[in-house]
Amino acid sequence: MNSNRTSIKRLLLLDLKIAEHELSQFSGGYSGKFDSAENFHKTLKRAITNFELGDDSVINDLWNWFAPTCDWDDLVGDLNLGNRIFERLKELK
Template sequence: MKNSDRTLLISLLTEAAAEMEKLGNNVTPWSRYDICQDLGAFIEKASRKLATGDEEDIKELWGIFVPTSDWDDSGGSVTLANKIFELLNKLYRDKILKKDE
């Protein structure tokens, strides 16, 4: 795993969290997050955890940024989501797709 890729991922997640925070109380249809602000708060928390090495939220982040999922339904930037999803796949694909034992 390249540290520069992980650093870029954390930076992009922080940007994504800010984007959702700006959308505030807009409803996020078909999502477990009621409003964009809730989605942004989760992404921000997950990015802070990832910065400390805690990868607990990787699968949830993947589910948020996979094409046509929570992020897209919430009106987020497609370009930003694609960059994040590409890095998640590059860095954590095996871990994400591994079945829980």
């Protein structure tokens, strides 16, 4: 794996952990794929763990959740963090 990709993954993981913490502060809500912030949090936490363990297949799910106007924006709304995560994901796709 090239060092640039490794750096992007490391930065993405840091941002995802920040996002997971922010999301843990929310309850209720609704998005296209999740019926509550709690369910999104549970699913995101599992995806982060899998990504940490080297499972890059979760990148597609993360891409969909953090794409502009998708689940992250619907349930949390931290556009700066969401956009930063999405940009890092674009570099890995």
